Amino acid sequence: MSSTLGTLFKITTFGESHCKGVGVVVDGCPAGMNLTEADIQTQLDRRRPGQSELTTPRDEQDLVSILSGTEFGKTLGTPIGMLVANKDQRPGDYGEMSQVPRPSHADFTYQMKYGIRASSGGGRSSARETIGRVAAGAIAEKFLRERFGVEIVAWVSSIGTIDGPECDLEAITREEVDRSAVRCPHRLAARQMEEAILAARDAKDSLGGIITCVCRNLPVGLGEPVFDKLEARLAQAMLSLPATKGFEIGSGFAGTRLRGSKHNDPFIIKGDRLGTLSNHSGGVQGGISNGEPVYFRVAFKPTATIGQVQQTADFSGRQVKLAAKGRHDPCVVPRAVPIVETMAALVLADLALIQKMRS
Amino acid sequence: MSSTLGTLFKITTFGESHCKGVGVVVDGCPAGMNLTEADIQTQLDRRRPGQSELTTPRDEQDLVSILSGTEFGKTLGTPIGMLVANKDQRPGDYGEMSQVPRPSHADFTYQMKYGIRASSGGGRSSARETIGRVAAGAIAEKFLRERFGVEIVAWVSSIGTIDGPECDLEAITREEVDRSAVRCPHRLAARQMEEAILAARDAKDSLGGIITCVCRNLPVGLGEPVFDKLEARLAQAMLSLPATKGFEIGSGFAGTRLRGSKHNDPFIIKGDRLGTLSNHSGGVQGGISNGEPVYFRVAFKPTATIGQVQQTADFSGRQVKLAAKGRHDPCVVPRAVPIVETMAALVLADLALIQKMRS
């Protein structure tokens, strides 16, 4: 249940860590779009492990194969199946952990929910599940870019206690973001973040952080009143990512401290359209895009799997000590940047197609 | 589109500010439950305007009528239709506003999306839309309480810049919350918050704030991996409420600043079940409830409609001054407390029914 997202631009993901592969079916992508594996591989490369010393040293190529839905490099309007083979298809590597549910991991809840769980690697709670999302999101993003000129850019705005300065929402680009391995566009902050991650790694510990994302050039009118408000769909999408603990749009939690007279965004004329002077709303009013940049922030907790010895209990309640072996990310936040962009693109593409029924 | 929420416990709301009424259809409520209007009216009374001097002086009784789905005080398992008549069924009171979209309100986006909008009162973005939700949520909550002993309690944890101290998640009750009109369980903070709201009202201004909510006694196993994680569904539900700008669960944004060794929740034995020593996770791991209290916070922006004169533009782009007339809440946060509880109940009832397929 629940591996499907969207109403008209609909995706269904599948796959665990050590099965034959992970993948996705994209149903509802418009026909006649140019599409080859190269369009998809770029974002997959940005999310894969082994890109830098900041991430797990596992080297996964994660090459995508389009199984269906295109012919001669064009989409047919039919479901696009995509598959990324798992390099390591041997279940059982983490076998020794099996009697001890890892703290703040999904071992315990999966076991209780299903009465069984993948012997290793986190099953569907594994970060590898996001591969299917990213492959689908690359298509959604291409559609949005070609049809509306939409630009989606995410970056790391904090790692642990190190905050980067604010960025220019109107101007920031992926190129700027990718200049540092940590994907913070500010050189100094980026260096501090990288040092913090390496220090955490050496201490067999982990760090969390915050990703900010902006979506520019959205058409006015995306988002459905009530339960499918643009921000509601974004919040669901972001909180569906592993390790996320929070979402805020526009002024967010800090905006609760302002008075209405300060917080309201007055209308002004911007070229041939009505815009707003400030953008505390984050580009949405009443759940519907208003033409200003949509921006939001997503909180990621520190990675649960750490090499330090932890005092915990096994399934029988017996006190045990646990220290994770193997190759783990001390901080997943830099690799989560393209995944946040992905989820935004998936939500926006779906809402854009829904809005077309009103044209 | 989009007025329906849920998979098995499914609700569909309808109604604007000045039509004949607002209501809801609840489809999927289990049969054989005792249910009369009295079970529903309690939460509706907690959300209605005119409860205290903190809210709009509009006095709306909001009496609910069950149209279908019960007989002799028991649910039949069939859709429960419910209706609350609108006292004021005259569209047009706010007519003078019609050429000027109110800043940070939905006037502009509705007009652009639909090419038409309700002449007054905000249409589906109006707070009256939440009446149907609250009526449905009262049923969901009764189901959860009777079947599992679930307790859901929300309260105001900040208003503007005034923060209440932390509450005991294991113990706090609605009675404690309702002791103050502002619904903050701490006497001193409550008094300060009330003064701040009255001061904002007198200044023809408005305030926002934060609501915290805890759900106790949830069974283990609620929430579906990937897109219907418990926290993803909660986030969608909360961000679907008018005026919300953020959601965080467990350690939330602050948790991003902790190291993994500190943030992880070690397992310990709690009576006959495995629990966790700390609860930074907020009761969910891998998107699935683990038996610990689920708690989360929701950010509400300051009310957009204020009596102060605002400089803005009309639909034609002409600069105008706008001052809202009529009766407005200087702060919606206290009245939103039962609505946050409602949305939590709706999400949890749906996930509880879905999980039953695995029993």
Add this chain to the structure above:
Amino acid sequence: MSSTLGTLFKITTFGESHCKGVGVVVDGCPAGMNLTEADIQTQLDRRRPGQSELTTPRDEQDLVSILSGTEFGKTLGTPIGMLVANKDQRPGDYGEMSQVPRPSHADFTYQMKYGIRASSGGGRSSARETIGRVAAGAIAEKFLRERFGVEIVAWVSSIGTIDGPECDLEAITREEVDRSAVRCPHRLAARQMEEAILAARDAKDSLGGIITCVCRNLPVGLGEPVFDKLEARLAQAMLSLPATKGFEIGSGFAGTRLRGSKHNDPFIIKGDRLGTLSNHSGGVQGGISNGEPVYFRVAFKPTATIGQVQQTADFSGRQVKLAAKGRHDPCVVPRAVPIVETMAALVLADLALIQKMRS
């Protein structure tokens, strides 16, 4: 569960026989359409009991009230709530039946499924449930007519063993259909059908029959490949009506006896479009409308509730004799004509909105 139909043009019905009322919420109707109760009442009048001596003598006015979603006679794009009050709101009239499940009625299965059932009148399996559908269908039909010029006409093509001759699919009108109380457009057959129904009534027995329906002027391209083929959605919609036992489109069951060389519909030029010479396909190819008339037939079993004494068993298995009291239709087929049109309109409106995402 399951009282909701449609993806973009979405309806949710509620109500039993003896509760306060029956109704529907229509979500997704385009904004800016002229709509008042008068647009809806026409089809409700065609379905209500008491229209002629052929039907139950119960005289139900079934006046519809629009609760929400319109203002000044125009749709707002928001959910349209509609309610028809039940004249007889006293549960219990059929109380004596309660220990004896009526043969071929839903008493037994509802009791087993829910552990409870409405004390009277069939609950959600009652024909009154279709009132909400018809109200919604009138809106769907208006949308299709105004946007595309779609015409939907259904009629009675057989009652019991009496078959009417074939009708001209291109030309038949509702006026022709309504000339006889039995809604068969052929005068002689209509008279025979009416006599058969009156004879069955006098024998305390009941009759079934077949309704044929044609949908003209559909745009090419409606229907989604695979599970939402136009004919699949129509089949579901028709078999969701009480008392239906079969559906066939185009050549249907008889077409299985033809050879491909005879059955195939060759293409020819028709004005400025490609059409087909014959129409065994019934206006669909690969599940998608091809611009030719869509026509189909629906089988209705004889009414289960009859006045004759029936030998059957009560819930405890004891042999009993049962004779229905009260006012029953000896044949529901004439009144089902507008309901079949309704279901066609609901399916087509939804598929038309879905197809707009491709424009």
Add this chain to the structure above:
Amino acid sequence: MSSTLGTLFKITTFGESHCKGVGVVVDGCPAGMNLTEADIQTQLDRRRPGQSELTTPRDEQDLVSILSGTEFGKTLGTPIGMLVANKDQRPGDYGEMSQVPRPSHADFTYQMKYGIRASSGGGRSSARETIGRVAAGAIAEKFLRERFGVEIVAWVSSIGTIDGPECDLEAITREEVDRSAVRCPHRLAARQMEEAILAARDAKDSLGGIITCVCRNLPVGLGEPVFDKLEARLAQAMLSLPATKGFEIGSGFAGTRLRGSKHNDPFIIKGDRLGTLSNHSGGVQGGISNGEPVYFRVAFKPTATIGQVQQTADFSGRQVKLAAKGRHDPCVVPRAVPIVETMAALVLADLALIQKMRS
């Protein structure tokens, strides 16, 4: 759009004739079930071409590979991805047809709907799309058999104008069905049918036919009132199959000719449960299974692709002659037998899981 079926037991298919492969994702299959490729291959083998001289001589092995969702031969409760590679991955073999839409095929409607279509083989309207369904259906069937003892058996009851005699719904088995290549359990009728198919093949023509299916040992209570009635969901599922034109359940179209007193199914005691003496209802009352066998019939038109020369028009409206080249089934009905069983299993598994929320 629309490649997804089901609410809790949910499948999503993908793939065309000449892409890399066809497949399916099954989401919602209960955890802990034994499952390997062998469980799935049996039904795939029954549907594949080249089984006998009655079908297309194309020899497709159609070996299924489970990509995800199982470990050590047990289901994990996570999505089960399955893939069948296409043997012939060269698009373009049918290239010469591209300017001439094949009569009664989906070429024209796909082209009009999408503005593009697969260069060959029918795209998603191809029979190969059903491979994913059959793979998924094998899992659904295993679940139903192990959990409830459900037995689903379909057979050919007519080919063209040759009707087989009635079968014993309580006793018929797949072994009896598979004794003849045409899958009619009556020896004499089977021989006549086979001769008819060979004669049609030699005449470069094609035949249709009717498949009957029975589902035994269903628990009471499956099916949801109103739009998800058991027969409504079956009707949708069957009419979603390529080449189907009709569906009838129980007494079907013939039942419309009976009087109610004859058609009604009186209750009698059957062992420890209440059953019915006759079964005109086809095992459903009010859309809900009543414990009697569910049986229904599905009409398949004669194959559209024939070798005979047909007079038709090309896309520009010019009159042309068309004769299909290549390898075609003169009659798809025998191979459709396991596909009808598949669709029944998919519907019933979903409704069985939904009903569990009431336990």
